[in-house]
Amino acid sequence: MSALLEVHDLARYFGGLRAVDGASFAIEQGVIAGLIGPNGAGKTTCFNCLSGFLRPSAGRVRFNGEDITGMSPHRIFRRGLVRTFQIPQELETMTVLENLMLAESEQRGEQIWRNWLLPRQVAREERALEDHAHEVLALVALEHMAYAQAGTLSGGQRKLLELGRALMTHPQMILLDEPAAGVNPALLVRISEDIRRFREEFGITFLIIEHNLELVRDLCHPVVVMAQGKVLDVGAADDVLSNPEVEVAYLRGAAQHHD
Amino acid sequence: MPFDIPFNELFLTLVTFDGAVNWTVGFLTTVSFFAILALALNTQWAAGILNFGVAAFFMTGAYATAIFTLDPPQLLESYVGGWGLPVIFGWLMAAIAGGILALLLSIPMLRLRDDFLAITTIGVAAILRSIANSVDGLVNRARGLNGLPRFLEGIADEITPGEDYRWFALVVALLFVAFVFWLVSRAGASPWGRVLRAVRDNEDTARASGKNTVAFRIQAFVLGGVLMGLAGGLYAHEIKSVAPSGFSNVIGTFFVWTMLIVGGSGNHKGVLLGALAVGFFWFGIPLFQESFPDWLGSRVFQVRQLIIGALIVIFLLWRPEGLLAEQARVSRYVSRRRDPPPTTPPKDPTPTATP
Ligand SMILES: Nc1ncnc2c1ncn2[C@@H]1O[C@H](COP(=O)(O)OP(=O)(O)O)[C@@H](O)[C@H]1O
Numbered sequence: 273m274s275a276l277l278e279v280h281d282l283a284r285y286f287g288g289l290r291a292v293d294g295a296s297f298a299i300e301q302g303v304i305a306g307l308i309g310p311n312g313a314g315k316t317t318c319f320n321c322l323s324g325f326l327r328p329s330a331g332r333v334r335f336n337g338e339d340i341t342g343m344s345p346h347r348i349f350r351r352g353l354v355r356t357f358q359i360p361q362e363l364e365t366m367t368v369l370e371n372l373m374l375a376e377s378e379q380r381g382e383q384i385w386r387n388w389l390l391p392r393q394v395a396r397e398e399r400a401l402e403d404h405a406h407e408v409l410a411l412v413a414l415e416h417m418a419y420a421q422a423g424t425l426s427g428g429q430r431k432l433l434e435l436g437r438a439l440m441t442h443p444q445m446i447l448l449d450e451p452a453a454g455v456n457p458a459l460l461v462r463i464s465e466d467i468r469r470f471r472e473e474f475g476i477t478f479l480i481i482e483h484n485l486e487l488v489r490d491l492c493h494p495v496v497v498m499a500q501g502k503v504l505d506v507g508a509a510d511d512v513l514s515n516p517e518v519e520v521a522y523l524r525g526a527a528q529h530h531d
Numbered sequence: 532m533p534f535d536i537p538f539n540e541l542f543l544t545l546v547t548f549d550g551a552v553n554w555t556v557g558f559l560t561t562v563s564f565f566a567i568l569a570l571a572l573n574t575q576w577a578a579g580i581l582n583f584g585v586a587a588f589f590m591t592g593a594y595a596t597a598i599f600t601l602d603p604p605q606l607l608e609s610y611v612g613g614w615g616l617p618v619i620f621g622w623l624m625a626a627i628a629g630g631i632l633a634l635l636l637s638i639p640m641l642r643l644r645d646d647f648l649a650i651t652t653i654g655v656a657a658i659l660r661s662i663a664n665s666v667d668g669l670v671n672r673a674r675g676l677n678g679l680p681r682f683l684e685g686i687a688d689e690i691t692p693g694e695d696y697r698w699f700a701l702v703v704a705l706l707f708v709a710f711v712f713w714l715v716s717r718a719g720a721s722p723w724g725r726v727l728r729a730v731r732d733n734e735d736t737a738r739a740s741g742k743n744t745v746a747f748r749i750q751a752f753v754l755g756g757v758l759m760g761l762a763g764g765l766y767a768h769e770i771k772s773v774a775p776s777g778f779s780n781v782i783g784t785f786f787v788w789t790m791l792i793v794g795g796s797g798n799h800k801g802v803l804l805g806a807l808a809v810g811f812f813w814f815g816i817p818l819f820q821e822s823f824p825d826w827l828g829s830r831v832f833q834v835r836q837l838i839i840g841a842l843i844v845i846f847l848l849w850r851p852e853g854l855l856a857e858q859a860r861v862s863r864y865v866s867r868r869r870d871p872p873p874t875t876p877p878k879d880p881t882p883t884a885t886p
């Protein structure tokens with residue numbers, strides 16, 4: 273049986289810069305996988321290619337056996353592959369509640385004419401959707417902020433909102449870009465528990481970019497290590513983290529970072 | 532402060548000649564068309580589309596209905612069409628023409644950044660004006676199209692014999708405003724409107740939420756274009772003639788933007804209020820001409836442009852949300868519960884630095 277997500281020789285160049293440079297890996301259904309690597313390794317660029325936000329310069333992406341390379345983001349979303357952003361991108365003038373409600377797919381009220389001719393149908397759908405959004409808000413501990421404008425959230429809360437948005441449609445797979453960055457330690461424990469629970473309860477597969485190596489060790493198996501656009505190692509967290517090559521890559525990344 | 536003097540003058544001008552009522556009727560009728568323009572613009576703005584070419588759509592609608600409803604060209608006139616069709620058909624064509632123009636413009640819109648789109652739309656308005664002005668045999672060039680019929684003029688006279696047609700025109704105009712208000716409010720305060728708001732707030736998030744943002748932007752742009760075309764059609768039959776000079780950027784575009792800015796962009800009720808307030812300045816200031824000192828009175832039409840400009844600056848600086856601010860809640864179907872003020876959340880997890 274083939275893996276849920278297969279990445280073959282993926283590359284993305286920005287001018288002369290090879291941000292992703294022939295990366296290949298596969299993620300099996302039902303795992304919580306990690307994607308780590310020094311800053312600038314190309315992790316976020318890789319996510320952008322998987323989710324349709326960037327067109328890969330070369331390579332293939334298959335999801336559920338289907339070739340999704342170069343598809344637009346909403347098509348990929350509809351196939352059940354959902355992503356979050358490293359820097360939270362909330363809809364700041366809207367309420368937290370409606371930030372989540374937006375993410376539901378196939379809303380009939382999104383067809384403009386139904387709001388003129390069949391408002392009751394839309395109202396019914398909206399009530400159900402609002403209930404569902406409240407459930408998801410409870411999952412990510414943001415229920416008390418439901419009616420606040422998303423622009424007033426703190427950095428950590430924005431991260432939680434990103435997670436909530438990804439959970440709204442019960443997707444098959446979620447790509448989380450640094451879900452723990454800026455979240456306080458108490459909440460961190462809760463997030464990793466939640467991620468595990470979402471896997472158990474909803475069968476969601478995760479691929480998580482994370483710099484907090486404790487969290488990665490605790491949560492992720494397997495772990496994919498990227499450096500300079502290439503995949504350096506794949507395996508159990510303890511194994512890859514004790515790989516001397518990985519250590520060198522991290523140190524080099526840190527050195528570059530100090531320049 | 533010469534405050535009481537103009538008021539006396541106004542009082543005399545208006546009441547002595549039974550003008551107060553007449554003026555108000557005419558004022559409200561004209562403002563209605565601009566209110567429709569402003570509501571249409573607001574719908575586009577709500578999707579993050581900056582349209583600085585309102586005049587282009589307004590003009591397209593006006594010319595469309597003129598071509599369909601006028602009689603064939605007379606001596607010395609030359610224009611296409613002249614089919615003498617009923618006014619109501621002309622209005623339909625005005626709306627369709629506005630929609631088609633929007634569809635055509637949405638092709639570059641897909642590729643351009645917001646600010647470039649704004650510049651493009653200004654250019655389109657200028658191009659359309661110069662085509663109308665200079666192409667022979669198209670729409671009678673600078674002389675324009677004159678003698679447009681009025682909506683149900685004969686029948687209105689039969690229903691209310693002896694009454695001034697202007698009352699009938701006002702009622703028709705207000706009915707259109709009410710209808711357009713209903714259309715844009717229902718569309719805006721809905722899941723459809725929510726996607727548009729998302730596109731404006733952050734297009735990437737809308738895309739990450741599974742929305743085909745391009746399709747929604749086009750829909751909002753075309754709906755706005757249809758309504759602007761309709762406004763042009765209504766306006767044409769009110770003033771009974773259309774000419775390129777009547778659709779300058781000042782009256783066709785910036786006047787309407789001011790209504791949006793003053794009233795409250797993103798809030799349809801606010802926009803109606805803005806249309807009334809800004810319209811009152813625009814059409815009311817010339818009434819005071821007599822009471823201004825000579826050097827000012829002779830420049831009253833420049834003065835009102837100045838005041839419009841001042842209104843824009845004042846509001847953008849001190850009240851950017853306008854008279855009525857946009858609501859955080861988008862969909863009218865979502866409950867209105869209020870929460871404790873978000874500024875002091877007790878359980879707020881404070882952000883910590885990335886390890
Ligand atoms: N849109 C872009 N344009 C140009 N360069 C980019 C762009 N996005 C990322 N890069 C560059 O690509 C490299 C990889 O970035 P990124 O994928 O964000 O790394 P990571 O997420 O692993 O820290 C970096 O050198 C970054 O500067």
Ligand SMILES: [Mg+2]
Nearest residue numbers: 315316317358
């Ligand atoms: Mg990154």
